[in-house]
Amino acid sequence: MRVGMGYDVHQLVEGRDLILGGVLIPHEKGLLGHSDADVLLHAIKDALLGAIAEGDIGKHFPDTDERFKGADSLKLLTHVWSMVKERGYVLANLDCVIMAERPKLRPYIDEMRGVIARELEAELGQVNVKATTTEKLGFVGREEGMAAQAVVLLVKQS
Numbered sequence: 001m002r003v004g005m006g007y008d009v010h011q012l013v014e015g016r017d018l019i020l021g022g023v024l025i026p027h028e029k030g031l032l033g034h035s036d037a038d039v040l041l042h043a044i045k046d047a048l049l050g051a052i053a054e055g056d057i058g059k060h061f062p063d064t065d066e067r068f069k070g071a072d073s074l075k076l077l078t079h080v081w082s083m084v085k086e087r088g089y090v091l092a093n094l095d096c097v098i099m100a101e102r103p104k105l106r107p108y109i110d111e112m113r114g115v116i117a118r119e120l121e122a123e124l125g126q127v128n129v130k131a132t133t134t135e136k137l138g139f140v141g142r143e144e145g146m147a148a149q150a151v152v153l154l155v156k157q158s
């Protein structure tokens, strides 16, 4: 059994799409990054890489590399998941939380779970996604950015 955790932050700016968990969410601002800046998928990938002791996404997809400019975080997740599978692991479960003052994310949570479960070849019941505000406190509360945390548990394929 292997456990991994991930944490990521991205700035909120005008003129960018807001993509969380592979789902495009209508909002007046989006997250800024070298890639599509899907902060939730980044935290999940860091958790998966952590569980297999493979560093973090910056090691595998450097933000100085033009190949990853505007990268689709789902495609990068496919790559990370193939690394996990190569080592003989399957997902036991995944839990994560998005910190965002706005918009209300609950209507999109099940769609995100579906996208993530499909990528990780898991059932919906193995993937949990939560959202919280930070009660108007800090950079999330001021709507300057969003953060996400993820924890994964991997087990050896039987």
Ligand SMILES: Nc1ccn([C@@H]2O[C@H](COP(=O)(O)O)[C@@H](O)[C@H]2O)c(=O)n1
Residues within 6 Å of the ligand: 099, 100, 101, 102, 103, 104, 105, 106, 107, 131, 132, 133, 134, 135
């Ligand atoms: N961006 C968000 C933030 C929160 N939620 C949901 O609202 C509940 C209450 O949030 P608090 O920060 O006041 O604890 C939370 O448990 C989420 O279900 C949301 O949908 N989108």
Ligand SMILES: C[C@@]1(CO)OP(=O)(O)OP(=O)(O)OC[C@H]1O
Residues within 6 Å of the ligand: 008, 032, 033, 034, 035, 036, 037, 038, 042, 057, 058, 059, 060, 061, 062, 063, 064, 065, 068, 069, 071
């Ligand atoms: C995803 C990558 C890809 O270049 O770029 P960013 O969107 O900047 O995301 P971040 O979490 O800051 O760094 C990780 C990078 O691997």
